[in-house]
Amino acid sequence: MVPDENYLRPTFAEIDLEAFDRNVEAVEAMLPDGSRMIAVLKADAYGHGAVPLALRCQGRVSGFAVALLEEAEALADAGVHAPILILGPLTAPQFDRCFERGFVPGMIGPEELAVFAARARASSWQGEIHLKLDSGMGRMGFLAEDLEGAAATLGQLPGVRVAGIYTHFANASDPADPYTQRQTGRFESMLDRLRDLGVDAPLHHVANSAAIARGLIKPGDWVRAGIILYGAEPLDTGGARLSPLMRWTTRIARLKQVSAGAPIGYGCSWRAPRESRIATIPVGYADGYSRNLSNRAEVLVRGLRAPVVGRVSMDLVTIDVTEIPDAHTGDEVVLLGRQGEQEIPAEELAVLLNTISYEVLCAVGRRVPRVWIESGRRTL
Numbered sequence: 396m397v398p399d400e401n402y403l404r405p406t407f408a409e410i411d412l413e414a415f416d417r418n419v420e421a422v423e424a425m426l427p428d429g430s431r432m433i434a435v436l437k438a439d440a441y442g443h444g445a446v447p448l449a450l451r452c453q454g455r456v457s458g459f460a461v462a463l464l465e466e467a468e469a470l471a472d473a474g475v476h477a478p479i480l481i482l483g484p485l486t487a488p489q490f491d492r493c494f495e496r497g498f499v500p501g502m503i504g505p506e507e508l509a510v511f512a513a514r515a516r517a518s519s520w521q522g523e524i525h526l527k528l529d530s531g532m533g534r535m536g537f538l539a540e541d542l543e544g545a546a547a548t549l550g551q552l553p554g555v556r557v558a559g560i561y562t563h564f565a566n567a568s569d570p571a572d573p574y575t576q577r578q579t580g581r582f583e584s585m586l587d588r589l590r591d592l593g594v595d596a597p598l599h600h601v602a603n604s605a606a607i608a609r610g611l612i613k614p615g616d617w618v619r620a621g622i623i624l625y626g627a628e629p630l631d632t633g634g635a636r637l638s639p640l641m642r643w644t645t646r647i648a649r650l651k652q653v654s655a656g657a658p659i660g661y662g663c664s665w666r667a668p669r670e671s672r673i674a675t676i677p678v679g680y681a682d683g684y685s686r687n688l689s690n691r692a693e694v695l696v697r698g699l700r701a702p703v704v705g706r707v708s709m710d711l712v713t714i715d716v717t718e719i720p721d722a723h724t725g726d727e728v729v730l731l732g733r734q735g736e737q738e739i740p741a742e743e744l745a746v747l748l749n750t751i752s753y754e755v756l757c758a759v760g761r762r763v764p765r766v767w768i769e770s771g772r773r774t775l
């Protein structure tokens with residue numbers, strides 16, 4: 396529940412639910428016949444709030460994927476009934492909990508499979524798992540040499556059904572890199588080998604957002620859509636329009652005139668080059684607005700860009716609104732997203748921070764309340 400806004404600092408991350416609907420629809424339109432979507436909601440839906448988005452789309456997608464057990468529990472506790480795949484890794488006690496709650500564990504390697512098998516046997520668990528194959532990402536998954544052992548272990552677990560087999564691309568966002576094709580080839584041959592060993596699954600899922608945008612989906616395969624649903628990253632979707640969901644806003648709390656030469660903030664890292672109007676906004680690095688944006692980023696005020704000046708502090712940021720003479724105390728300030736004709740996309744901050752939009756979005760802290768926007772209005 397969103398606490399009474401009257402008692403909150405005016406700093407929010409607005410999430411556009413209709414933009415999410417449109418993105419879901421756009422991704423569905425990219426899928427070949429028989430293919431369906433798993434919506435990836437790990438890390439609280441990349442900072443957008445997993446529960447409302449899951450409830451919003453659970454009738455349309457085939458299921459959800461999260462990284463952690465507690466992320467799956469948060470969804471189930473909120474009434475999500477679509478299947479939830481936990482990408483893992485998972486520990487022995489986590490498997491017990493996973494069994495109780497009916498989640499689908501993704502099995503990430505022989506050590507984990509052994510732990511899983513012991514727990515499944517101990518509780519006579521019957522249910523579904525997915526098998527993750529390492530086709531070249533090098534982080535998680537069974538390697539070719541692990542398959543025989545995996546098949547043997549699974550053969551001793553008659554109550555356990557391998558419902559899906561999947562792999563993950565390392566560099567699908569680069570169409571010039573032949574590595575993605577190599578990974579596809581390796582995945583196919585590992586599937587063949589598993590079939591020979593008596594392990595088959597009706598369902599395969601390989602494509603992440605970059606692969607979906609490139610159309611690298613075998614008809615009938617499912618896909619795991621993450622960032623594409625949140626409308627970030629410059630994905631070339633061949634015309635399909637995706638909208639960013641998040642608008643991170645605050646309001647001017649203090650506005651003052653300073654004379655030329657006046658220092659602003661910790662370390663006196665910025666000095667007014669002329670008589671200037673400096674606004675202070677109630678947001679800081681404790682909210683996920685990185686200190687590395689000090690003296691680098693821009694924000695939007697009255698539809699215009701204003702530079703961040705001085706150091707970003709824990710709870711405060713200072714901006715130069717000298718060029719925006721209409722700026723007033725209480726004016727909305729946009730840190731991320733659109734205001735009027737201007738937009739600060741997550742990619743813009745990502746470039747300044749030498750990272751990717753994923754990290755910018757995930758960094759927006761728990762201290763920033765999410766509010767849900769529908770038909771241009773806030774909903775609770």
Ligand SMILES: *Cc1c(COP(=O)(O)O)cnc(C)c1O
Nearest residue numbers: 435563603604619620621622623
């Ligand atoms: C995070 C993740 C995804 C989603 O990736 P995007 O690039 O956001 O689409 C898909 N599969 C796995 C295994 C992941 O960990």
